[in-house]
Amino acid sequence: MESTTPRGTRTGFTTGACAAAAARAAAQGLETGQVPDAMESLLPNGQRVRFDVHDRRCDAHSAHAMVVKFAGDDPDCTDGAHLTVDLRLLPGKAGEIAFVAGDGVGTVTLPGLGLAVGGPAINPVPRQNIADNLREAAPRLLTQHGLEVTVSVPGGQEMAKKTTNARLGILGGISILGTTGIVKPYSTAAWRASVVQGIQVAATLDHGVVALTTGGRTETFAMQTLRAERPGLPAACFVQMGDFLRYALDEVVAQGLPEVVLGVMVGKLTKIAQGETITHANRAEVDTGLLAQLAAGIGASPQVCAEIAAAETARFAAERMQALGLATAFHEALAQAVVRTLMAPDRYGGQFRLQVLVCDFDGQKMAEADSTLFPPT
Numbered sequence: 001m002e003s004t005t006p007r008g009t010r011t012g013f014t015t016g017a018c019a020a021a022a023a024r025a026a027a028q029g030l031e032t033g034q035v036p037d038a039m040e041s042l043l044p045n046g047q048r049v050r051f052d053v054h055d056r057r058c059d060a061h062s063a064h065a066m067v068v069k070f071a072g073d074d075p076d077c078t079d080g081a082h083l084t085v086d087l088r089l090l091p092g093k094a095g096e097i098a099f100v101a102g103d104g105v106g107t108v109t110l111p112g113l114g115l116a117v118g119g120p121a122i123n124p125v126p127r128q129n130i131a132d133n134l135r136e137a138a139p140r141l142l143t144q145h146g147l148e149v150t151v152s153v154p155g156g157q158e159m160a161k162k163t164t165n166a167r168l169g170i171l172g173g174i175s176i177l178g179t180t181g182i183v184k185p186y187s188t189a190a191w192r193a194s195v196v197q198g199i200q201v202a203a204t205l206d207h208g209v210v211a212l213t214t215g216g217r218t219e220t221f222a223m224q225t226l227r228a229e230r231p232g233l234p235a236a237c238f239v240q241m242g243d244f245l246r247y248a249l250d251e252v253v254a255q256g257l258p259e260v261v262l263g264v265m266v267g268k269l270t271k272i273a274q275g276e277t278i279t280h281a282n283r284a285e286v287d288t289g290l291l292a293q294l295a296a297g298i299g300a301s302p303q304v305c306a307e308i309a310a311a312e313t314a315r316f317a318a319e320r321m322q323a324l325g326l327a328t329a330f331h332e333a334l335a336q337a338v339v340r341t342l343m344a345p346d347r348y349g350g351q352f353r354l355q356v357l358v359c360d361f362d363g364q365k366m367a368e369a370d371s372t373l374f375p376p377t
Contacts, residue, residue, distance in 0.1 A: 012072030013051075014178025016126025017043050018083035019151050021051035024133035025065040026087040027147070029058035031138040035065050042136065043181030044129045055084070063087045074183045074190075077162040078174060084152040089145045096146030097131050104156020105176060110169025110236065112204035113197065121165070121175040122151060129181065151176055164194060167235045168201050191242055196251045198239035203255035205236060212241045212248050213263040221359040222263030245272060249348055259353045266334065269358060270314040273337035291317040294337065298329040318360070331358045331367035339369045 021041035029035030035056035040048050055066040064086050071079035090096055101107050101120030108115045114124055122130075134147060141147075153159070156173035160166070165175060179193075202210040211226060213219040219240055227233050241248040245262075252260055264272070267286060274287040292309035295317065296302075304324065308317040321330035335356040343349045354371040 010072040012070045012074060012076070012079070012183040013043075013049070014126070014181055014183055015069060015078055015081065015083055015153070015174065015176045016123065016129055016178030017041070017049070017181035018051065018067040018069045018081075019085060019122075019126060019176050020129045020133045020181075021049075022053065022065040022067040022083050022085040023087065023130045023149055023151075024137045025051075025053040025056070025067075026058065026063035026085050027134045027137040027141070029056065029063035029065065030087060030089070030147075031141050033058065035063055042129070042133055044125050044178065045180040045182065047181065049181075054082075061089045071183050076183060077159045078153070081153050081155070081159065081174075083176075084154065086150040086152070088148040088150070089141075090148055091145050093146030094144055095142050097134060098146065098148045099127060099130075100148060100150040101173065102150040102152030104153035104159070104173040105151050106156075106160060106165055106170035106173040108169065109171055110201055110204065112201040113168065113170075120151065121170045121173070123175060123177050125179050126176045129178075164198065164240075167238070168198065169236065192244050192247050195239060195241050195244050195248050198236075199248060199251040199255060199257070202237050202239065203257050205234065207233060207237050208257065209233075209237055209259040209261060210248075210252060210257055211238045211261040211263060212245070213238065214242060214265070214268050215240060217361075217363050218263040218265060218359060221363045221365070222261060222357055225263075225357055225365060226261060243268075249342070253348065253351050257352060259355070261355045261357060262338070263357045263359070264338075265359060265361065266314045266318040266331070269331075269334050269338060269356075273334055273341055275341055286312075286314045288312070288314070288317065290337070291334075294333045295321060295326070295330060298326055298333055300324065300326060315361070327360075328367060332369065334358070335367050335369035339371050343371050 021039055024041050025035050025039040035058050037053055038050055039053050040050045042048055051067050053065050057064045066082050066084040069078055069081045069083055099120050099122050106121035108117055108119055108121050160174045199210055211222045213222050219238055270286050274290050288311050289309050292305040295308055296305045321327045335358050338356050356369045358367045360366050
């Protein structure tokens with residue numbers, strides 16, 4: 001029957017859920033002598049979902065199964081990936097479950113992810129979910145033997161190039177992820193989780209700083225600027241936070257990082273200055289009245305300030321100030337406003353040093369402000 005779910009709203013399944021289903025099917029093969037062509041699998045959230053199983057084979061000591069990932073309408077680089085599991089008996093190691101990174105699954109090379117360095121990039125929740133399914137599918141077998149679980153994703157090395165894995169020290173492939181088993185379309189939860197994880201990794205390094213940027217342009221700018229001052233600063237110290245400043249700074253505090261650098265352009269900068277820490281376009285309008293006040297403070301005429309206040313975008317104010325030769329002073333005033341806002345006593349004051357770096361739309365540096373040089377009032 002054709003799905004009646006509108007396109008754009010279809011949910012899918014995580015790499016972890018698909019790996020667990022493949023592992024369960026392979027375990028049933030070891031238990032019964034035949035890997036099934038479909039398998040109802042337990043998800044981390046307690047739901048049970050039926051998955052089609054492909055590439056099935058087993059013998060007395062091993063089994064092989066594969067589940068094709070469906071990501072729903074989420075723009076996920078692993079959609080269509082072949083989550084493949086090979087199980088191998090570990091004779092005499094009753095109940096033991098060991099995980100191995102197969103082809104296309106990354107290896108952890110940096111601390112801070114909650115996973116052993118040198119081990120497979122299979123996150124804790126998927127590990128537990130795989131283990132739960134194995135114990136349900138092959139209880140008799142596990143009373144006598146252990147199981148080695150090798151998870152593979154053919155083509156995972158190419159998929160990983162579209163992720164931040166290398167920056168996090170996950171090399172050689174993708175991570176096996178998922179906290180509920182369900183992928184929601186265009187989920188912000190996945191981005192928030194990646195921001196938090198990136199900061200956790202940055203906190204394990206010796207540099208004591210994380211640079212938070214809103215996207216690729218601001219990240220390139222922040223890297224060039226900071227590495228000119230601190231050669232060799234690794235990519236793991238740079239985290240694209242997107243719109244999730246609040247989650248990023250809360251994790252900075254939780255990890256005890258002493259220094260934060262923000263790399264931003266005028267639009268997000270304005271929203272942060274006006275007190276927004278979730279800066280998505282749908283969450284709040286740009287306060288052009290604030291920009292008009294800043295423009296007045298650096299000598300712009302009442303007419304120009306009125307034009308800025310009546311405009312729809314922060315970019316209009318930036319371009320107007322540029323035309324009047326006031327761009328540097330304007331961006332400096334805005335950066336200082338961000339420092340005052342974020343370092344207020346009822347926000348993050350005293351919890352870390354804050355440096356704000358501002359670039360224009362071409363990625364050229366416009367201004368900076370530092371909480372140690374410009375203390376909040």
